[in-house]
Every structure is written in C-alpha cells, then in structure tokens.
Amino acid sequence: MNLLLDTHAFLWFVADDARLSFDARTAIESPKNQKWVSVASCWEISIKTGLGKLTLSDPVEEFLPREISANHFSLLPIQLAHATFVSGMPNHHRDPFDRLLISQVTLESFEMVSCDAAFDAYGIKRIW
Numbered sequence: 001m002n003l004l005l006d007t008h009a010f011l012w013f014v015a016d017d018a019r020l021s022f023d024a025r026t027a028i029e030s031p032k033n034q035k036w037v038s039v040a041s042c043w044e045i046s047i048k049t050g051l052g053k054l055t056l057s058d059p060v061e062e063f064l065p066r067e068i069s070a071n072h073f074s075l076l077p078i079q080l081a082h083a084t085f086v087s088g089m090p091n092h093h094r095d096p097f098d099r100l101l102i103s104q105v106t107l108e109s110f111e112m113v114s115c116d117a118a119f120d121a122y123g124i125k126r127i128w
Contacts, residue, residue: 002034003027004076004105006114007041014067024113027127036076036110037068040100081107092121
C-alpha cells in the first residue's frame with residue numbers, strides 16, 4: 001500500500017520519537033508499503049526551520065535529502081491537480097499544508113500516516 005507521511009510522522013520517524021504510535025511505526029517499517037513524503041511537507045519543514053520554530057540536526061538542505069534517501073522514502077511532487085482540488089474541499093481543516101496533503105492522499109488513493117484526527121472528516125484512510 002502507498003502511505004503518505006504527515007510532516008510530524010516523517011520527523012518523528014527519523015528521530016525515533018516515542019510520540020510516533022506503534023501502528024504508524026509498523027506501517028512505515030513494513031517492506032510491503034511504499035512510503036511517500038510530500039514536497040509540501042519539505043516546504044513546511046523549511047519554513048518552520050527558517051522561522052526558528054523547528055531545529056534539525058543539520059541544515060534543511062542536507063537533512064531532507066539524506067533522511068528521505070536513508071529511509072527509502074519516495075518524494076511526492078505537488079501536481080496542479082493536487083493544488084486545484086483544495087479549492088473544492090470543505091473547511092474541516094484550515095492548515096494549508098495539511099489541506100494539500102489531504103488532496104494528495106485523496107487523488108492518489110494513498111493512506112495517511114498522521115495523528116491528526118481532523119483528517120478523518122475528509123473520509124480518508126488514516127493510520128495511527
């Protein structure tokens with residue numbers, strides 16, 4: 001199955017953070033699953049790092065490619081269809097990065113790895 005990692009799920013997985021649930025970790029570690037990180041999450045991480053709201057072990061331009069590669073994640077680009085789908089979505093969730101991830105999960109028929117229960121209002125399959 002194809003899994004899209006929410007930004008926090010990606011960060012918690014690479015940091016071996018205890019906040020990542022057992023089910024989420026198991027799904028990410030399963031060789032049966034294809035794991036994806038959205039360019040939207042990379043953008044969010046870059047913004048938060050630049051604003052000083054997030055500290056990484058290395059500069060973001062080194063951290064992201066290294067961790068994506070080392071963990072055998074694939075990078076999900078933002079397509080025009082992903083961006084335009086957002087305009088017709090109900091406003092259950094106002095975070096623009098999360099709305100784009102929901103759009104990607106919906107259009108690509110992926111499952112989301114996230115602790116964010118607000119995603120459930122969109123009818124997507126969420127692992128946590």
